Amino acid sequence: MASSLKLAGLASLAVLSCPVAGTKTHAHSNHALKTFNETVGGRVQPLPPFSLPCFSNYNGQPVVRDDAVCTAIQANYSDPWLRTNSPNGYMNNQAEMWASDPSDQCLLDDSDPADPLAYVNATCQQGNVPSHYLEVQSPKDVIEAFRFSRHHGKRLVIKNSGHDYLTRSSGRDSLSLWMRNLRSMHYNPAFVPHGCNEDADKYNAITVGAGVNFDEVYAFAQQYNVTILGGYSPTVGVSGGWVQNGGHSILSPVYGLGVDRVLEFKVVTPDGVYRTANEFQNADLFWALRGGGGGTFGVVLESTHRVEPAVRFVSANIKFPSTSTNMLPFMDIVINNTLKWAREGWGGHITGNTLVNISPLLSADEAKTSLADVIAYAEANGGSAIIEEFTSWYPFYEKYVTTSSVAVGVTRFPGSRLIPRSVFETIEGRADLMAFFTLIQSIGQTPYIPVVGPVLYKYTEGSTSAAPAWRDAVWELGSGASWSWNSTLPTRIQKIGTIQNMTAVIEGITPGSGAYSNEANPFTINWREAWWGDNYEKLVRIKHRYDPHGLLSCWKCIGWEESQAATSSFAALL
Numbered sequence: 008m009a010s011s012l013k014l015a016g017l018a019s020l021a022v023l024s025c026p027v028a029g030t031k032t033h034a035h036s037n038h039a040l041k042t043f044n045e046t047v048g049g050r051v052q053p054l055p056p057f058s059l060p061c062f063s064n065y066n067g068q069p070v071v072r073d074d075a076v077c078t079a080i081q082a083n084y085s086d087p088w089l090r091t092n093s094p095n096g097y098m099n100n101q102a103e104m105w106a107s108d109p110s111d112q113c114l115l116d117d118s119d120p121a122d123p124l125a126y127v128n129a130t131c132q133q134g135n136v137p138s139h140y141l142e143v144q145s146p147k148d149v150i151e152a153f154r155f156s157r158h159h160g161k162r163l164v165i166k167n168s169g170h171d172y173l174t175r176s177s178g179r180d181s182l183s184l185w186m187r188n189l190r191s192m193h194y195n196p197a198f199v200p201h202g203c204n205e206d207a208d209k210y211n212a213i214t215v216g217a218g219v220n221f222d223e224v225y226a227f228a229q230q231y232n233v234t235i236l237g238g239y240s241p242t243v244g245v246s247g248g249w250v251q252n253g254g255h256s257i258l259s260p261v262y263g264l265g266v267d268r269v270l271e272f273k274v275v276t277p278d279g280v281y282r283t284a285n286e287f288q289n290a291d292l293f294w295a296l297r298g299g300g301g302g303t304f305g306v307v308l309e310s311t312h313r314v315e316p317a318v319r320f321v322s323a324n325i326k327f328p329s330t331s332t333n334m335l336p337f338m339d340i341v342i343n344n345t346l347k348w349a350r351e352g353w354g355g356h357i358t359g360n361t362l363v364n365i366s367p368l369l370s371a372d373e374a375k376t377s378l379a380d381v382i383a384y385a386e387a388n389g390g391s392a393i394i395e396e397f398t399s400w401y402p403f404y405e406k407y408v409t410t411s412s413v414a415v416g417v418t419r420f421p422g423s424r425l426i427p428r429s430v431f432e433t434i435e436g437r438a439d440l441m442a443f444f445t446l447i448q449s450i451g452q453t454p455y456i457p458v459v460g461p462v463l464y465k466y467t468e469g470s471t472s473a474a475p476a477w478r479d480a481v482w483e484l485g486s487g488a489s490w491s492w493n494s495t496l497p498t499r500i501q502k503i504g505t506i507q508n509m510t511a512v513i514e515g516i517t518p519g520s521g522a523y524s525n526e527a528n529p530f531t532i533n534w535r536e537a538w539w540g541d542n543y544e545k546l547v548r549i550k551h552r553y554d555p556h557g558l559l560s561c562w563k564c565i566g567w568e569e570s571q572a573a574t575s576s577f578a579a580l581l
Contacts, residue, residue, distance in 0.1 A: 039159040040155075043155040043159075047141060047151055050141055052094075054094060055131075055133075055136075056112075056134060056136050057080070057090070057096055058115050058126070059113060060072065061081070061126040061131075062126050062131035064129070064131065065130070066132060066133055080120070081121050084416050085415055086415075087412060087415045090169055091167075091168035091242040094142070094185045094187075095140075097176070098168070099169075100112075100417060100418040101172070101418050101419075101420070101576075102176065104134045104135060105132070106576045106577050107496070107577060107578045107580055110132065111132045111133075113132055116493070117414075117417050117491075125493070133179070134179070134576070137164060137180070137182060139182050139183070140184075142187075143186055143189065144188070146275050146281040146308060148184075150275055152182065154279060157558055163558060164176055164182070164561070165559075166183050166187075167185075167217060167244040167247050168187065168242045168244050168247075170242065170243050170248070170249075172419070172421055172526060172529065173524070173527075173563065174561075174577075175248065175302045176302065178561070179576070186218045188218050189216035189218040189219075190216050190218045190219050190223065192216070193215075194212075194228075195214065197211075198210045198211070198212035198214070198270065200286060201271065201285060202283065202285065202287035203286070207287075211315070211316070212311050212314060213227065213233070214309060214310070214311040214312075215310060215312075217247065217306075217307050218244070219245050219246065220243060220244055220245065221240070221242075221243050222409070224237065225400065225404055226401065228400075229399065229400075234315040234318045235312055235314045236258050236263070236265060236314075236315075237256055237265070238254070238255075238256065239256070239411075239457075240412055245312070247307065248300070250312075251266075251297075251299065251303075252298065253473040253474065253523055255457065257354040257355045257356070257457075258318070258354060258400075259354060259460070259461045260349065260459070260463055261352045261367055261463050264477060266298045267464060267466065269296075269297060269312050270312065271310070271311040272284045272307050273307070274292070274296065274307045275305055275306045275308065276292070276304065276553040277555075278554070281308075282305075284296060291549050292304060292305070292549065294471065294472050295472055295565075297470075297472055298471045299539070299546045299565055300524065302559060302564060303561065303564045304553055304554065304559070304565075317398060319367065319396070319398050321365065321370065321374040321394065321396050322394070322403055323355075323362060323364050323392065323394055324393040325378070325381055325392045327386075327388040327391075328360070328389050329359060334444070334454075337360065337381070337385075338444045342440050344380060345458075346431050348378075348458075349460070349463075351368055352368035353366045353458060355457075358453055358456070362385075371394050371395070371396050375394055378392070378394075418491075418494075419488075419489045420488045420506060420529060421455075421527070421528075422506045422509060422527065423483045423484060423485030423526045423528075424483070424485050424513045424514065424520065424522050425476045425479075425482070425521055426460075426481060426483070426484050426517055426520070427481065428460075428480075429479070430516060439516040440516065447509070452487075454484070456483070457482070457483040459482075459483055460481040461478070472539065472542045473539075474521040474523065476519075477521075483523055483526065485513060485526075485527075486510075488503060488505055503530055506530065507530055514537075521538060521539075523538075529562065529563070530577070530580070546565045
């Protein structure tokens with residue numbers, strides 16, 4: 008559905024805000040924005056909140072409610088494609104709301120988007136949604152945006168599909184650089200990174216524009232009978248925060264992380280230069296972009312990824328009805344088999360009553376033997392186990408991935424931690440994990456375990472800047488937090504307190520490990536160490552080299568300081 012759906016009904020609003028009489032600063036700001044708009048062909052637009060057409064009051068001013076557009080939004084409120092194709096569409100509500108002030112938001116009731124309590128006689132506030140956006144079409148757009156930001160102090164954020172738990176692609180009174188329509192895709196069976204000599208290795212590779220999402224590139228790769236490693240959600244972007252923070256996949260146990268497979272970036276850095284970054288050109292920047300985080304070192308317009316021939320693998324889809332007593336015995340079986348499964352190349356996702364894993368190293372018969380204990384347990388508890396062989400990724404993706412997308416239009420903090428193999432090697436470590444599962448069961452939660460550690464991948468030490476803890480990790484595990492659309496501030500603070508307590512518990516089980524910042528507790532105290540370890544200081548130096556004026560700044564990104572927390576939507580939650 009077109010992004011214009013949310014912007015309809017706003018004809019009475021000027022493209023650029025009108026200056027307030029007698030306010031010189033505001034008048035100057037609008038003049039600067041108008042001048043910048045002219046340099047990019049008049050494509051700077053105001054960015055109202057996603058649900059505004061359902062409201063009759065916007066930021067304290069009456070507006071005309073658009074019943075037709077509102078009805079369409081309500082019917083598709085949980086559709087990730089509607090959100091990914093909209094400049095104001097974010098997957099998680101914390102990106103839209105001013106989390107420290109429950110009145111400063113513009114949300115519908117995600118459990119019932121037609122519930123009038125959310126929007127009748129209610130005010131739609133801007134919340135944490137950027138004030139304007141620019142649809143990026145070329146490097147020149149980004150260069151001009153950086154120039155505007157430097158001279159006039161307008162903060163920039165970068166957004167593709169809006170998959171971001173830490174609100175890094177949104178921000179109050181910022182200018183959003185919307186990347187979604189950069190959707191070029193190119194397959195090259197003999198890609199050579201720019202700047203290397205003629206005798207350099209050639210790679211089987213796919214190059215994508217910054218707006219391409221995994222659903223699109225998976226279909227594209229299938230046309231050429233190759234496999235690109237990627238995320239589990241169809242609308243996650245290929246070139247943005249996923250890969251720039253590490254990028255895990257259920258194929259990662261054998262084939263590595265996304266940062267291990269990216270060959271080259273085309274990026275505009277905040278100093279206003281359009282650069283190629285790979286092992287041969289701007290190698291320091293390339294290293295930083297391979298794990299140092301999205302929205303930090305520049306605006307990536309294009310990325311190139313090494314691909315595999317079509318991968319044959321075996322899959323296991325095991326599930327059983329959940330009861331109050333059968334989760335912990337299942338977790339005990341899982342914990343005691345994890346190291347064996349890791350050696351066999353299994354990757355996937357496990358919950359309190361499901362296991363959906365794949366291995367490119369086993370046959371179907373070997374898979375049944377490998378998973379015999381968990382298959383028997385599932386069947387004994389009224390469940391089922393389906394073992395299948397696939398000759399390529401895409402049929403599995405269509406059957407199992409597209410039908411299990413995460414919920415959108417909700418507030419959700421995942422709060423994960425990387426679990427190293429050493430925890431599974433001792434009786435004490437395994438007992439600690441069981442105690443953790445008992446704890447989360449006691450507060451009404453169920454485990455969610457991405458089995459995505461690159462345990463069999465031959466990693467070159469220091470070749471990427473992602474959390475060093477990845478290289479010892481078998482699992483990603485945690486306990487998240489969420490709240491309803493109309494939660495009070497005390498409730499929000501209480502929920503954050505819970506996730507803080509749970510993070511402390513799992514940090515105690517995994518001393519010296521770390522976390523995947525894309526899916527970590529946003530309120531992690533020792534975030535520099537946990538998310539980047541010994542790489543952090545080098546990343547800061549590279550950050551200052553390419554962004555000397557600090558034009559790119561986001562919540563707990565490289566170079567962020569605690570003194571900036573007061574200007575964040577999370578301020579009163581800390």
